[in-house]
Amino acid sequence: MSLPQASLCTVHLGYLLMLIDCLKQDGIDVDGLWGGDYLQTLGALDPNTRRPIEEWEALVEQAQPHSERDVALRMAEFVKPWDTGPIGFITMASHNLREAAEALAQFYNLLNDVYTLDAELVGERFEIAMRPLSAHISPSLERLTLATICWHARWLSRRADLHFDATFTFDMPAPSLTAALQKTFGGTLTFNAPRSCLLGPAEYETLPVSRGDHGVQETLRAQLMAEMASLQDTSTSFVHKVERIIKPRLETGEVNLDDIAAEAGVSVRTLQTRLEESGLNFRALLDRMRHAQVLLYMGDVDISLIDMAHMLGFATQSSFHHAFKRWTGMTPGQYRKQRLRAGISNRATAR
Template identity: 30%
Template sequence: MQNSVSVKLVQAILEAAAHCGLNADDILAALKLAPSCLEDVDGRISHEQFCALWQAITQRTDKSALALSPCGCIGLQMAVAAKPKTWDVLGYAMHSSANLGEAFERLVRYSRLRHTGAEFTFEVQGDVARITMAIPSTALPPNDAMGEWVGANFVLLSRQLTGLDLVPLQMGFQHSKPEDLSAYHHLFRSPLAFDQPVNEMRLDAAVIQRPLAQADPGLSSILDRHAEELLARLPQSESLLDSVNRLLSEGLRGGNPSLTAIAQQLGYAPRTLQRKLQEVGTSYHTLLDEMRRELSIYYLREAQIAVSEVAFLLGFSETSAFHRAFRRWMGVSPGEFRRSA
């Protein structure tokens, strides 16, 4: 079963987009979805449709002359405009938590209620607490607006839960650095990093132990049981190929994921993973090669980065090795492909 996203989250995103001046029906029409598809609040759309939703939002922001800020950071604006119901039962469970750390743990535990393939982690190392989200993709990296929405929600929700005007130690984003960072600086007021493996927020670890004003152990226990029941109703979200492709996509952003590393993350011995892939007619090296090809096409067409940087992001030790691989895939050099794109 493919990864899916809650209709309630889609509704919240479209409402926020409408608040920022975009036409929700127009966005749905671009996805070939009727407004009636949102009437089933327990329904879900595919991850691919969710990515297309953000792409449609981005395209309509670029084309519009609406009352948006000059920076065009629509994902940040939408997060600010979003209503509390965006988080649904997950939000209620987080609000009833004893402290921010416990709230983040619930976010990790119940995130599949919103998006079955989204990879959340929460960890504390020394004086730093770190909450992350990697957006799954079997081909293209997520767009800027989706990453902005994720990062902004991390910060805004933390401020709402604690009642403090929290300033992160650092914010990290999977997407590339925008030309205008004024909206980022205004909202986050912290150091920023782009082209990261995950979207992340880093906080002073002392902050996550502060009691939350709405902490309610009894209500928290009830909401936990309800959330667990909802999780149990969700179908299995990923096939083996989906899982391997997702991990390759995440690992290739500046790394070189090995068969052993991928197998370990999936709970298999390397030989077992290779055998399972052979059973479905492929191999680790074939999937790696295909993922590199797809990502290279995206980077060369869409990202304003040097060919040497593309080679690094795809895990090639030398630019010349990337040139040879790309010519094998496409029949032309990376430079020739970029000029003709």
């Protein structure tokens, strides 16, 4: 098998290597499928290499006839949190599933730049939603991502009985795959939906994570923040381009839609249209970036809650409190006290 040319949408090399390891464990002849030269080439690549999403999708498609189960769902069961490196370890070091989901959503693009993840309370349910960064839609990646989160939530909380509803953008698949999805998630399935989401009762988010050392969390966060900054600096995604423009402005609370569009070289209408193509709008993108930034500010005891509201561009303290409670289920004061009780501080990384 030859290596495809570079693509605008990429996945971490680990997606390909974990697929190969998964198939090997199931007794599938991967050398016969793809040839020893190709596998040797992959094995010799730098571990942080990015590969075109089409390459991973092609491997999945070629492997499917040789597997008794849906390959993406099988991978989801095979992959353990530590297999995703620092991202997995930071979820293991979280205090509860809400914190683990927030960390995954914040750093998900280190795994791929096909989708972003949003984690928030929606009414009485906790929702993790996938939003495309381009026109490329990958049903296999949607199944893999949501199923992996589902299995990891059970593993992290030691609760094998957790059931989730799931929505998918693709049409209802064949009965065998529908049955496999039902077995994986345990809840209601919806197809041909506006976006792919994992949904669970709000009380799931408070389930404690009892697997790791909470004290290493901010060390991992600092490492991942540096990796995210490096990735976004080189990304060709329009969403990442807008994020690069917003970020320095966000730190001073000076975010204006007209100014952002002008710096991006497009009209306000075009900016909104291109964001909508990725399932976003300017307000939603700004909201997501504020959420990520405030988690850094929370670890710096020298930044007051009033200063945070101002630095993030909120007009009033009450609007900041309302947004923060929507993001985390807690008030800013409650969240900071929880972090301080746990001895978590990220002063060095917040500056």
